[in-house]
Amino acid sequence: MQRTASVKALQGVVTGIGAVSRVTGRGGSVIGGKVALALDKGALGKLAAGRSLFLVSGTNGKTTTTALLAAALGTAGPVVTNVTGANLKTGLVSALARDLDSAVAVLEVDEAALVQVLAETTATVVVLLNLSRDQLDRYGEVRLAAQKWRTSLGARPEVHVVANCDDPLVVWAAEAAGSVTWVSTGQRWRIDATSCPNCGGRISWTGELWICSCGLARPEPEIGGGGNDVVLGGRTFPVQLQLPGRCNASNAAMAVAAARVAGVDPEAALAAMVGIANVAGRYRQVNLGSASARLLLAKNPAGWNETLDFLAAPPAGVVVAVNARGPDGYDTSWLWDVDFERLAGRPVVAAGERALDVAVRLRYAGVPHEVCADPLVAARRLPPGKVELVANYTAFQTVLAAVRD
Amino acid sequence: MIDSAVRVALLYPELLGTYGDRGNARVLLQRLAWRDIPAELVEAPWGEPAPASCDIYVLGGGEDSPQASAAAALIAEGALHRAVDGGAAVLGICAGFQILGHSFFGPDGAVRPGLGLLDCTTARRASPRIVGEILVEPDPAVALPALSGYENHAGLTDLGPGAIPLGRVDVGVGNGDGTEGAIGGRVVGTYLHGPVLARNPALADRLLSWVAGDLEPLDDAEVDDLRKERRQFVSAEAARWPNRKREAPFGWRGYRRRRMSSIDRPSEANFSV
Missing domain, CATH: 3.90.190.20 (Mur ligase, C-terminal domain)
Structure with missing residues (x-):
């Protein structure tokens, strides 16, 4: 891939500083990105330009889903990703600067940072997993996060979204996008979405279906997951992961859906995920x-x-x-x-x-x-x-x- | 002794339960269970009639829009008013505290009527939002040990003559005028999360004693360790930032808070109470 001199310079900054930082025992995944951003505010956009960019965000499962998706997309060609879970702008810059050649980037993005990352890059696909209470003192309102996602996706109709239809907050945010693949993940945490993010009314649940009187309702999923299989177009694909739990089966379904947008078929995507035994030390x-x-x-x-x-x-x-x-x-x-x-x-x-x-x-x-x-x-x-x-x-x-x- | 189970109602946990305040109900029930006093948890979901026959009602903290929904539902139903008339105790936390007063402000910044069960109003907003550890020296009339908690709110509350504050703020902001919380009759409001009853067992027992009579003491050594640790933490932080104490209008305001730039009418820029 052709890269300009300024992008090469950013790479030099990130790898050089990262190396120094690791030698001095401070870890290297963020500091290089920090310096690069200080030198060039547009570093993220420049480093992401020309690549097929997949962003993964949500409260839980970001790192794992990113790893699963990177493995799936890796079957079609080289992929750059932020494997360490450094998911703020600095971490993204560091990850991208280390690999200028890969045409595909899969990046985990902090849910509050997503809006800015979207504004500075030309993302191809955004994967929205879930939104629930987390870091109470910092985020305050999960629906505020959903509102910001909604506004920012509404302004970028060319971005394709892969979204969890079992989370009303995610659905409300993703609805604003130009095109959406809905995935059922069988999510169980519901208490952050008992009042409708759209109108404040009461959401009524019948099994996995949910609806509010304002019209916001669970979209019909194109892909079903969260169990032993991924179900898609009348076919079932068995999920065999080394990673435990229902939540990781859900993450795999989201990754399958996102990989499909890039033309990777579910069978190949799932086969590539089997090899993952731990993610950034988790499950180790x-x-x-x-x-x-x-x-x-x-x-x-x-x-x-x-x-x-x-x-x-x-x-x-x-x-x-x-x-x-x-x-x-x-x-x-x-x-x-x-x-x-x-x-x-x-x-x-x-x-x-x-x-x-x-x-x-x-x-x-x-x-x-x-x-x-x-x-x-x-x-x-x-x-x-x-x-x-x-x-x-x-x-x-x-x-x-x-x-x- | 009482002849039937003590009924603890958790009101609209899906609206008023953002900050782990459901823990207050867990604490009340467990402290009864440890004393072999029969107890029952009554969860009152939003959209269904609230029970009027419980002994203690717990309302937690929540976001602006759910807070307004909860207040509207409780005013329309009148169940909580009937319960208070019948001698029930009420504990409201943060958003739950604010709706117990005469008025609070809604998600649009407009003043909304509260339940009027506490003589207070919440009409002022702090900017930025008040977030951090809080330590309260209780009013002598309240006769409780120091109250420890975590506050996270933008609304500031003024008390009328029909309520007294729980105490004076030692570290933190509380109501915004140096006082914290309110008590009127058996209705208690506070900004303290933590949850407040988990960190302050004496307050839990005060509420319980109103409805269950004299209580045997419990072994709270583990909670005492936590209280001691939290007290040391806030003292150390206050010592680290001595200037903030002088700068701040209402006492030292927490190690990660910026200076309060304005205390004024509600504005939409501040998203929540």
Whole structure:
């Protein structure tokens, strides 16, 4: 691919600074992008130009869906992607600058950053997964996020959207797009969309169907997922993933739908996804003393409630690691929207910088537990055997950094 | 002792439940269960008649538009008014606190009638939104230990003579005039999330004692550890930013808040209470 001198210069900045940053032990996925953006505000648009650009956004499942979609599109040619989950503009710039040649880019984008990324790039496809409460202190209203998506997609009718028809907030936002592929994901978290994002009225649910008196209703899905198969045009394609849970089957269905827009057929797309065993460290197995721990990320009630569904059966122990730094949200009240009662009957340790908040929540849930701030030490304290180490965003990063060394 | 189960109503959790405030109902029920007092949770979904025969009603925080829907439904039904007349206790958090007053503002910034169960009004807006840890020194008349929580609101509340504040703000903003929350009769309103009853068991027991009589003490050592940690955290942050305390109109305002640029009439630029 032909690249201009300024794009080459951006690549030099990002790779050079990234290398220095890694050598000095600071990680390299964002800092190069930061400097590149400081030197050239239009860096993102320049680096994305000329590529077929797929953006993946939503509250939960962004990183995994991005990895699954990148694998699927990788069957047709080289793909550049932000594999580390750095999903703000700086992370996108860093990822794109490292690979100027790939004609296809699959980028995970923070739900609040999506509007700006859309404005600065010529995206081909936008994948909208779901919207639910997350980082309470920062986002405030999920419907405000939906409103912003809606406005920005309405202004870009040439962008094709792949959207989850089981999430009323996503549907309301995606409706404004020029063209949409609706995918049923079997999403279960509904409490953030009981009042209609369009009119404030009450949405009524009958099974998976939902409708509001203003006319907003669940669109008929073209693709069905969230179970053992992806269903499309009367055909069923079995989903065989190494990644656990209903939520990842949903993510696979969304990725299949997006890959199809690029001409990759579902069978090939799904076959390419089978090889993925972990995503940015999530689902990774590590040995910690006598514990064989699986690292899981859960950062909000919707994500936690999906995670509770696929935890290894008792007597497998569970570490609940919670921090409350900026990327996590400073308010830990969300712990009370998670059904921790379901952890009863297994050994549990409350961990993370906010271990005491977790401990109080577990006490009221009737779940006996120990308290140990360090998640890795906590895992070692559990009885030998299987351990599920579930951490929210920065707690997970801390764990990952520790097991990497 | 009481002869029948204590009924705790969680009102419209899908409208007033954005900030984990459902936890308040969980706490009340569990504190009754630990004391072998029969208790029942009554979830009152929006769109169905609200129960008028419960002992304690819990209203959580929510966004502007659902808040307005909840207020309209409760005014139309009158069930909560009848329950309060019959001696029920009410705990309203944030948006739930605001609708208990005489008026609040809706998503369009226009003044909406509240339930009038607390002598207060919410008519002013803080910009930017008030977000951060809050520590409250209770009013001597309230006789409670310090209240710890997390606030996240733009509305500011003025109390009338028929209500007293829960206390004075030590760290944070609360009502906006140095006070926090309101009590009138058995109706309590506060800006504290956390949830408030999880972090402040004495307040939970106060509500319970109004409807269930004398209560045995419980072992709250684990909550005490959390309260101590939160208190140390806010003190450390306040010490890190000593100047903010002097600058801010209503006490130190949290380590990640910018200066309050205006406190004025509602504006559409500020999206939520």
